[in-house]
Amino acid sequence: MADKAASPPPEEREKLDAEAKKNEQEEQSKLPYKWTQTITDLDLTxxxxxxxxxxxxxxxxxxxxLRAGIKGQAPIIEGTLPHSIIVDDSAWTLETTSSGKELNIHFDKANKMEWWAHVVTSAPKIDTSKISPENSKLSDLDGETRSMVEKMMYDQRQKEMGKPxxxxxxxxxxxxxFQLQHPEMDFSNAKMG
Structure with missing residues (x-):
């Protein structure tokens, strides 16, 4: 059996996770924009x-x-995207809201199986392993894609816990x-891997 890295007890793990989430939310709240994503696209306001x-x-x-801002001023956001997008299916709009106006940018991700840790590589990252299916709109995906994403998420959680x-x-x-069907065979020296 492989050596497992000692992981903290569940109570301490929850405390560490809550602390990390709080720090992540603080970092994200300081950005001059807000962003959300599904497994297939990303929206920024x-x-x-x-x-x-x-x-x-x-x-x-x-x-x-991406570069976005007001002409003649420093950009609100500028930098390299962590992953490529489909430009023809991505767009920006200027919307009127109750508190003024809002720049909306929509990205259609080129890889529909990838969570983004940030919008541009120079921005603070989020922990993509903590994304839960509810806020990812897994229900919008076709059956095959959804089962693949769920399998990836399950495997990610298993790896984090040191499980298969x-x-x-x-x-x-x-x-x-196979061993049960072939009791006559000796598996004592078999290497599993």
């Missing part, structure tokens, strides 16, 4: 003074980078069945 129009904004979206992944569990189960 930033408040804009109510007197501005679309022509007053400087927004450039490429496959691997679903594939490793399946192999162990098959081996167990």
């Amino acid at each position: 930033a408040p804009i003074p109510a007197n501005l129009k679309g022509k007053d904004l400087d927004v450039k979206i490429t496959k691997t980078s 992944t679903s594939d490793e569990e399946k192999k162990a189960e098959l081996m167990k069945k």
Whole structure:
């Protein structure tokens, strides 16, 4: 049996997770924009003074980078994207809200199986292993994609706990069945891996 790294007791793990989440939320709240994501896309919003129009904004979206802000001012966000996007299916709009105006940017992720830790690589990261299916709209995915994402999430949690992944569990189960069906064979020196 492989050596497992000693992990803290559940109560301490919960405390550490809560602390990490609080620090993450603090970092994210200091950003001049808010962002959310599903497994397939990402949306970003930033408040804009109510007197501005679309022509007053400087927004450039490429496959691997973003620059957005008000012309003549430092960008609200600028940098390299952590993963590529589908530019033709990504867009920005200027919306009127109850508190003024808001720049909305929508990215269609090129890889529909990947969580982003941040919008641009220079921004603080979030812990993508803590993303739960409820806020990821797994229900919007087709059956095959959804089951693949759920399997990836299960395997990620298993690895974090030092437990076998679903594939490793399946192999162990098959081996167990085979051993039961062939009691005449000696498996004592068999290397499993």
